[in-house]
Amino acid sequence: MNLSTDCILLAHGGGGELMNRLIKERFLPPLRNDWLMPLTDAAVLPWSDGRPVFTTDSFVVTPLEFPGGDIGRLAVAGTVNDLSVMGAEPVALSLGLILEEGLPFSVLDRILSSIATTAREAGVPIVTGDTKVIERRRRDTPSNSAVVEGIFINTAGLGRLPDGVRIRPERIEPGDQVLINGPIAEHGLTIMSVRNGIGFESSLRSDAAPLNELIGRVLDSGADVKFMRDPTRGGLAGVLADISDARRLTVEVFEERVPLNAAARHVAEMLGLDPFSVANEGKVVAVVAAADRDRALNAMRSHPLGRHAACIGQVTESRPPLVELVTRTGGRRIVQRPYGEELPRIC
Amino acid sequence: MNLSTDCILLAHGGGGELMNRLIKERFLPPLRNDWLMPLTDAAVLPWSDGRPVFTTDSFVVTPLEFPGGDIGRLAVAGTVNDLSVMGAEPVALSLGLILEEGLPFSVLDRILSSIATTAREAGVPIVTGDTKVIERRRRDTPSNSAVVEGIFINTAGLGRLPDGVRIRPERIEPGDQVLINGPIAEHGLTIMSVRNGIGFESSLRSDAAPLNELIGRVLDSGADVKFMRDPTRGGLAGVLADISDARRLTVEVFEERVPLNAAARHVAEMLGLDPFSVANEGKVVAVVAAADRDRALNAMRSHPLGRHAACIGQVTESRPPLVELVTRTGGRRIVQRPYGEELPRIC
Numbered sequence: 272m273n274l275s276t277d278c279i280l281l282a283h284g285g286g287g288e289l290m291n292r293l294i295k296e297r298f299l300p301p302l303r304n305d306w307l308m309p310l311t312d313a314a315v316l317p318w319s320d321g322r323p324v325f326t327t328d329s330f331v332v333t334p335l336e337f338p339g340g341d342i343g344r345l346a347v348a349g350t351v352n353d354l355s356v357m358g359a360e361p362v363a364l365s366l367g368l369i370l371e372e373g374l375p376f377s378v379l380d381r382i383l384s385s386i387a388t389t390a391r392e393a394g395v396p397i398v399t400g401d402t403k404v405i406e407r408r409r410r411d412t413p414s415n416s417a418v419v420e421g422i423f424i425n426t427a428g429l430g431r432l433p434d435g436v437r438i439r440p441e442r443i444e445p446g447d448q449v450l451i452n453g454p455i456a457e458h459g460l461t462i463m464s465v466r467n468g469i470g471f472e473s474s475l476r477s478d479a480a481p482l483n484e485l486i487g488r489v490l491d492s493g494a495d496v497k498f499m500r501d502p503t504r505g506g507l508a509g510v511l512a513d514i515s516d517a518r519r520l521t522v523e524v525f526e527e528r529v530p531l532n533a534a535a536r537h538v539a540e541m542l543g544l545d546p547f548s549v550a551n552e553g554k555v556v557a558v559v560a561a562a563d564r565d566r567a568l569n570a571m572r573s574h575p576l577g578r579h580a581a582c583i584g585q586v587t588e589s590r591p592p593l594v595e596l597v598t599r600t601g602g603r604r605i606v607q608r609p610y611g612e613e614l615p616r617i618c
Numbered sequence: 619m620n621l622s623t624d625c626i627l628l629a630h631g632g633g634g635e636l637m638n639r640l641i642k643e644r645f646l647p648p649l650r651n652d653w654l655m656p657l658t659d660a661a662v663l664p665w666s667d668g669r670p671v672f673t674t675d676s677f678v679v680t681p682l683e684f685p686g687g688d689i690g691r692l693a694v695a696g697t698v699n700d701l702s703v704m705g706a707e708p709v710a711l712s713l714g715l716i717l718e719e720g721l722p723f724s725v726l727d728r729i730l731s732s733i734a735t736t737a738r739e740a741g742v743p744i745v746t747g748d749t750k751v752i753e754r755r756r757r758d759t760p761s762n763s764a765v766v767e768g769i770f771i772n773t774a775g776l777g778r779l780p781d782g783v784r785i786r787p788e789r790i791e792p793g794d795q796v797l798i799n800g801p802i803a804e805h806g807l808t809i810m811s812v813r814n815g816i817g818f819e820s821s822l823r824s825d826a827a828p829l830n831e832l833i834g835r836v837l838d839s840g841a842d843v844k845f846m847r848d849p850t851r852g853g854l855a856g857v858l859a860d861i862s863d864a865r866r867l868t869v870e871v872f873e874e875r876v877p878l879n880a881a882a883r884h885v886a887e888m889l890g891l892d893p894f895s896v897a898n899e900g901k902v903v904a905v906v907a908a909a910d911r912d913r914a915l916n917a918m919r920s921h922p923l924g925r926h927a928a929c930i931g932q933v934t935e936s937r938p939p940l941v942e943l944v945t946r947t948g949g950r951r952i953v954q955r956p957y958g959e960e961l962p963r964i965c
Contacts, residue, residue, distance in 0.1 A: 287957050312703050312847060312848070315670075317669065318665075325660060325663060325712060326746050327714045327747065328714065328748045329716050359662075365774045367772045369676050399672050399673050401675045405963065425714045427774030429776060504637075509634065608634060609635070610629075615628045615632070615751070616752065616753070
């Protein structure tokens with residue numbers, strides 16, 4: 272590899288001529304749009320009514336590329352989804368890149384292309400950006416001391432909350448139904464299976480996807496949605512704990528109703544992981560009024576990303592408040608909020 | 619150091635109970651505000667009139683702490699300033715933290731406190747955040763192979779552009795005057811002098827500061843401001859090149875009028891650096907209509923961060939268009955846009 276022409280140098284982060292060229296030759300061709308193009312210090316956006324919604328997420332996943340996606344797809348989908356679960360329409364994304372010296376342009380180009388493709392899929396423009404370069408470093412674990420060149424991505428998102436949206440966890444009440452748009456654990460298990468050398472033999476793929484269109488259909492259906500969250504780090508178990516904590520109510524979940532594909536179940540067993548605690552990147556958990564369950568479920572199922580949507584449980588008044596799983600055999604066990612980090616660098 | 623209680627573990631990035639505790643015990647006490655507190659996936663903000671302005675910046679400076687500031691102060695001031703130079707009022711910031719495993723809580727707490735203090739100084743709340751943890755790594759340079767624990771910070775910013783602000787580089791014309799609010803090169807030279815072991819003996823301090831109040835005074839003065847930019851990476855030379863490029867006009871700058879303190883001049887000479895190419899983090903360069911020069915200058919000087927403001931030059935029609943420095947001795951030399959990276963990891 273010719274170091275001066277084929278990969279990122281520290282000088283690309285210097286704010287000088289080399290950075291200008293990096294932006295013009297590699298960033299603008301895939302990402303160009305009317306808001307980004309003035310290349311000023313900030314983007315000026317149009318605005319109609321509603322309130323601004325603001326979110327941020329950083330992505331540090333290893334490996335950078337995996338079956339079903341890459342860090343670029345994750346970074347766009349993750350922030351679009353964080354806006355969407357608030358009931359907001361995503362308006363614009365920012366893109367903050369931290370590149371490691373030595374990163375091959377070929378990898379950078381593939382990830383920029385994936386960012387552009389996912390942003391188009393979501394219909395949300397990237398309007399402002401920033402790039403820094405850090406020194407090439409070695410991991411500190413002797414077993415894994417190869418030089419790694421990485422990318423860290425931050426995306427922040429601006430959304431518009433239409434007047435009248437009433438998604439608020441304090442509105443959760445006994446009888447509310449808990450829905451999910453499809454099978455769980457596929458992102459986290461894909462990452463872990465690649466790291467363990469079994470990823471490319473399995474049919475498992477990350478579910479990373481922007482959910483704004485699917486969530487828009489649920490809201491447009493007129494169903495009374497009380498709460499939504501995307502079960503990323505902490506998995507489904509983490510979001511169920513959030514639902515229980517919101518008003519100190521019990522969430523009763525039926526194991527047989529929770530969508531889980533055979534490939535995911537198999538990999539989870541091999542790796543000794545609980546699919547309930549594993550990250551998803553294209554899933555939303557929604558709490559809806561009991562009377563609106565079928566309306567919301569049908570809206571989800573009308574979208575390609577919700578074909579396998581299911582009602583997995585309900586909110587009850589049982590004391591003490593906790594998340595309770597009714598197993599296939601009719602037993603009951605408590606689902607705990609995951610304590611720490613079974614899966615480092617998952618997103 | 620007790621690893622389980624005194625520093626960041628990979629598990630703090632896992633989205634589970636340990637991350638919840640990190641947020642509640644370390645992040646909320648300094649940063650708490652009404653917008654942040656719901657701890658939802660995104661913050662819902664108030665809005666009046668005007669258009670949204672959106673920007674992002676990542677910070678990877680080493681060392682993390684230096685005379686006059688730290689990475690936290692930089693991250694808040696940098697994004698506030700990127701909004702302010704567009705003529706926007708900063709409304710809210712996001713905070714994306716990437717922490718290295720092993721980072722002592724004592725360092726994290728100091729930087730969070732600095733973030734909170736600088737945000738209060740600017741009067742801009744941090745309304746949403748995200749934290750990831752990456753493995754501890756070694757730098758790849760044998761001369762500097764100590765284990766380093768770092769912090770990378772991304773701040774994105776949302777601002778409000780009042781109707782009627784007409785800051786647009788295409789409005790620059792011959793006769794316009796070029797102003798700066800104080801002495802140059804102090805941030806970059808501070809970082810480089812600390813790295814070279816001479817920092818703490820010098821009186822030099824980083825100029826990192828939020829400029830929204832100072833810039834507000836200039837705009838409120840009624841001066842016709844055509845363009846503003848903060849001379850960070852690329853330094854004053856980079857911004858002068860931007861001004862020249864905007865309408866292919868010449869910028870004539872007088873060396874004797876450019877504020878440069880003795881300590882900075884001395885360190886620049888010792889390190890062999892051109893102060894024109896060194897980063898500033900509390901400076902703004904403004905291009906104003908000739909008739910409004912004194913009005914804008916007086917507005918700058920009325921603010922503590924603009925006491926040493928100066929008019930350093932003007933826009934002319936000389937051909938070919940370039941940035942020309944009139945030296946103390948009356949000679950003329952061309953100022954080039956810095957090519958690459960004299961100063962890695964400066965911000």
